[in-house]
Amino acid sequence: MQRFTAPYASLPEETRGRVVPEAGSDYRSAFARDRDRIIHCQAFRRLKHKTQVFVYHEGDHYRTRLTHTIEVAQVARSIARALGLDEDLAEALALGHDLGHTPFGHAGERELDALMRPYGGFDHNAQSLRILTKLERRYAQFDGLNLTWETLEGLVKHNGPLINLEGDPVGRYRERGLPEAILEYAADHELELHSFASAEAQVAxxxxxxxxxxxxxxxxxxxxxxxxxxxxxxxxxxxxxxxxxxxxxxxxxxxxxxxxxxxxxxxxxxxxxxxxxxxxxxxxxxxxxxxxxxxxxxxxxxxxxxxxxxxxxxxxxxxxxxHEKVEQIMARARRVMHDLFDAYMSDPKLLPLTWQEQASPADTGLYARQVCDFIAGMTDRYALEQHKRLFDLDPLFR
Structure with a gap:
């Protein structure tokens, strides 16, 4: 099938660039490099053992965050191709859209949000931005993945504008306001939060x-x-x-x-x-x-x-x-999240050594966000292992 480019497609040669300038590639577009960096990051690999609906021990054939993400990327690429959009950007956005999810699916997110309510709450979309701009630490020149403006904008706004023209939060952020991670990043690097994102982001x-x-x-x-x-x-x-x-x-x-x-x-x-x-x-x-x-x-x-x-x-x-079966498991999963958060907030020495070295327990708000980052990054399996290590019981099978 002959390909065409829609006039409203995002063009990699017209990208607004990266925060830290980098030389281009001879054989990959800027958006293709973004896609590849997402695939190779640690947060992407952890999606393998994060719940979609069913916790990992319930069977090998149920979707995980990783298999769901791959399926989203396949659909996004197909739609982008049919519409003449940039397939690499659509795929990058599809592959990155769930990086900020906690273990145990939406139940884990709701519990972590409740625990973090005194410290600004938790939002998986904002957590994806933190991962891609701060928490991934692999490159010599920068924290995060140094993705293009178009990819970061699309990840933040793929579900629509976050504020109106007057600057007031809209949609799911209307009542509680925008997450601090998004406000902090947008203050330094304008993401045009009042507008819709690219067609590729909407496809994702x-x-x-x-x-x-x-x-x-x-x-x-x-x-x-x-x-x-x-x-x-x-x-x-x-x-x-x-x-x-x-x-x-x-x-x-x-x-x-x-x-x-x-x-x-x-x-x-x-x-x-x-x-x-x-x-x-x-x-x-x-x-x-x-x-x-x-x-x-x-x-x-x-x-x-x-x-x-x-x-x-x-x-x-x-x-x-x-369903009763799902809600019973998720109620136990929420207890795991609660127990881990309380334990780490009470004793920083329970954190792994590398996290202890970065921790700031003297600043309660900052430390709570560090504990949140640690827990949010866990897989279901690792969260259960840590809970068993700290409390000597397996809460999902009691």
Whole structure:
């Protein structure tokens, strides 16, 4: 298939650059180098043993943060190619979007946020920025990965603007304000927090939704949290299932699941591409800057697909994320987070030596953020090991 470049694509040769200037590469674009640096960083490797929905000991075939991230990157690259966007930037953003997540999925994040409430709270998006600009310490010339402006902007704003034109926080930040990590970084390096991000960042965000919904159907069925019959009346999933059963009435269960899930994904991807082309034709953005200034998303589902997606998410929320089995495990996982935080805050000597050397226990707020960084970076497995070491019990199996 012949490739084309949309007029509103981000162009690596027009990047706003890196905080620490670096010479270019002869064979990789600036955005390709960003993608590669994310893949090779420690935080990316740790995603292998971080929970998506199911804790790692529950089975080898459930999604982890890493497998989910790879699936998001595949979807993002496919959409970016179809729309003539920069595939490397879309992939970099997809690969980096979950780096700031804690162990134990959203339950771990909620618990760490509650524990950090007196010290500014916890936000996984802000934590991703901290990782990419501060906490990764591998390069001789700088902390972080020294990524391009476009990649950092996209990671911070992939779900939309963070403030309005008057500077007031919007969306999920309306009530509590912007996280300190984002404010601190944006004070030195303007990220235009009032605008939308690039089309590539928007692609990464919607690819996250697509991968989440489609593959949580697969994991939910695998865990017997609901059955195929329960999908019958769920828009999108039920429609895909009906087509599969009509074509293959005698197909075995596992193949029915796979054929259904791939049709759900294909339907969503096709809808995004069609709706984005319609919006591009109507709005006529002629540059990446104009995409940021549109005042609305360029990359989107159509209205009908948005409603189907909403109903599917509601079904998964009720039947999977709030399922008794999942909530029991996550309640225990939250206790692990709580116990570890209290222990490290009480005694810095419990931290590994390298973290003790960096710790600032005399400054309670700064020290709490250091403890938070340490815990947030843990994998599920490491968090459970540390809890067992400190408390001589295994909280998930009691």
């Amino acid at each position: 965000a919607i690819s996250d939704d697509i991968a989440y919904n489609a593959h949580d159907i697969d994991d939910g069925l695998r865990a017997s949290l609901f059955g195929l019959i329960d999908l019958g009346d769920v828009p999108l999933a039920g429609e895909a299932l009906s087509r599969v059963l009509s074509l293959y009435p005698d197909l075995e269960h596992d193949r029915i699941v796979h054929e259904t899930v791939r049709r759900v994904m294909s339907d969503m991807v096709s809808d995004v591409i069609a709706e984005t082309r319609r919006r591009a034709e109507s709005l006529k953005p002629q540059s990446a800057a104009q995409v940021r200034a549109l005042g609305q998303p360029l990359i989107s589902f159509g209205a009908q697909m948005q409603e189907k997606n909403r109903v599917l998410q509601s079904f998964l929320n009720d039947r999977m994320y709030r």
